[in-house]
Amino acid sequence: MPARACPCDTGKAYAACCGRWHAGDAAPDALALMRSRYSAYVLGDEDYLLASWHPDTRPAPGTLELNDGTRWLQLKILGHGEETPERAWVEFSAAFKQGGASAQRLHEHSLFLKQNGRWFYHSGRFS
Template sequence: MKPTPSDCPCGSGQPYAACCGQYHRGNVAPDAQALMRSRYSAYVLGLELYLLATWHPDTRPAALDLEQDMPTKWLGLEVKRHETSDAEHASVEFVARYKVNGKAYRLHETSRFVRNQEQWVYVDGKIH
């Protein structure tokens, strides 16, 4: 899916270029929620390198192989909660809805993020 100039895949209501697009182009996300939204948009757009680059090196897989996966149609993102524990730790609870082979799924996760070398990175998540 290629976003139109007026809508970001993360559902923020902002133009893609002013929202997740700026992080996909190399700007650093200012907080964990912005990073999580940009990671959702990266899944929608198939930006595997961005996903790997924003994953903590201790928990990052060698590859995601998104091109090998069954085609996924991402339907929407709802951020339920964003908490910053301190300057270096945060969590974001969200629900992402998607379809694979016409069957609908929802991923309800609380993701953990840390600041690593002055940028937020995804560590891991607890599935609800």
């Protein structure tokens, strides 16, 4: 049986890609964390999303509405970089469908902060 492909579109198997971050290993950089968070949205993994969210901006448990009928279709990384060793950004677009509607795109420029050796999603600006 072939390994399940990772939802983040790297072409790697889930276990060798985002699966290890979901299992508890620290993502090595903001880009890996961004990809793993997209995969967590696809898989409905609220625990991982909250754990990888910076404590200053983290929403309350149960408020993410992961079962609202959204189906994530594709992730495209448009750019990324580190401003400092503890501050990085990722720009991405993600295609999704809700209900019977046609596909839509979400475009975000996300801020990531590193604390105690771990990267966290802090905030995003939508375009």
